Amino acid sequence: MTNVSDLTEILADAPKNWGKWGPDDEIGSLNYLTKDEVLRGVRSVVSGEVHTLQRLIGDPKGDPVFPGREPAQREMILDESTWDGEDAPQFPGGLHYADDKLLAFLQGSTQYDALGHVWYDGQLWNGYDARTTIGGMEKASVEPIGDRGVVGRGVLLDMARHFGVDSIESRRTFGRDDLLECAESQGVTIEKHDILVIRTNHLQRFFDEGDAFYEDFCEPGLAYSPELVEWFHDTEIPNLVTDTIANEVTTDPNTGASLILHNALMRNLGVVFTEICDLEKLAAACAADNRWDFLYTAAPIKIHRATGSPVNPVVIR
Structure with a gap:
């Protein structure tokens, strides 16, 4: 590996969409998803x-999370045993009920990143001061994304099938040309404003390997290149959706830097990231009838000043 390069240097000439939708924008490239784009997505439903x-x-087999985060912990607060004691709550008519709570990282499951989730050089998406993150996201939190919702034409690129593997191994990277070759092999065209959904099935290795999955942790995925970023910029991709924890190769093999595309795409272009999706049933259905586009819909939970939020995207074919 080369000496680690600084993001300021790596992305010195990278394109930005700052100010494109005004000085107060907090949803970035989701602005591309107009009413016409929603209807274009609807036309993919067959x-x-x-x-x-x-x-x-709370999967009994475990929850894959980024190193440093802990899986969600669900705690039962009330159940039938509550009424075994004399001090149990009483309700007219004899009602009993169950109640529980969840302690979880907001980005510890299938989730949307807020546009302000990552940064460098003291500035977030749209040029907001990084100090607006202190104590909670004053700018570019996940709340505006949840409030707006995400609806448009989605396209699945099954990179695992394209590479002829059940699941893509750690550290394997791919780029713009690989995406386009995959689309061509599937017979689907990536159009402007498509929501890009990428399957690696890498997290199957988490369920197969257990704790060994985190040894020398480096997920596979898209790797930074100026050509890839320009393609995202020119194609005006609003949302990148993957089945990995971080949507891109964890450590770039060429520069040694971590999560470059989080900054090149999310911070600079306003591309919204969705991570840790389960794409297996969708991929099997797409492969079965060779239809790779669909209506993609999602709305993360609206949480004030949050850096991310759980979501259950719904795809309609």
Whole structure:
């Protein structure tokens, strides 16, 4: 690996969409998803088949999370045993009920990143001061994304099938040309304003390997290049959706920097990221009838000043 390069240097000439939708914008490239784009997505619906993309929270086999985060912990507060004691709550008519709570990282499951989630050089998306993150996101939180919702034409690029593997191994990277070759092999065209959905099935290795999955952790995925970023910019991609924890190769093999595309795409272009999706049933359906586009819909939970939020995207074919 080369010496680690600084993001300021790597992205010195990278394009930005700052100010494109005004000085107060907090949803970035989702602005591309106009009413016409919603209707274009609707035209991809053929059979009415529905797929949800959220991974189960509290999976008995474990919850994959980024190193440093902990899986969600669900705690039962009330159940039938509550009424075994004399001090149990009483309700007219004899009602009993169950209640529980969840302690979780907001980005510890299938989720949307807020546009202000990552930054460098002291500035977030749209040029907001990074100090607006202190104590909570004053700018570019996940709330405006949840308030707006995400609806448009989605296209699945099944990179695992394209590479001829069940699941893509750690550290393997791919770029713009790989995406276009995959689309061509599937017989689908990526159009302006498409929501890009990428399957690696890499997280199957988490369920197969257990704790060993985190040894020398580096997920596969898209790797930074100026050509890839320019393509996202020119194609005006509003939303990148993947089945990995971080949507891109964790550590760039060429520069040694971490999560460059989070900054090149999210911070600079306002591309919204969706991570840890379960794409297996959707991918099987698309492969079965060779239809790779669909209506993609999602709305993360609206949480004030939050850096991200759980979501259960719904795809309609």
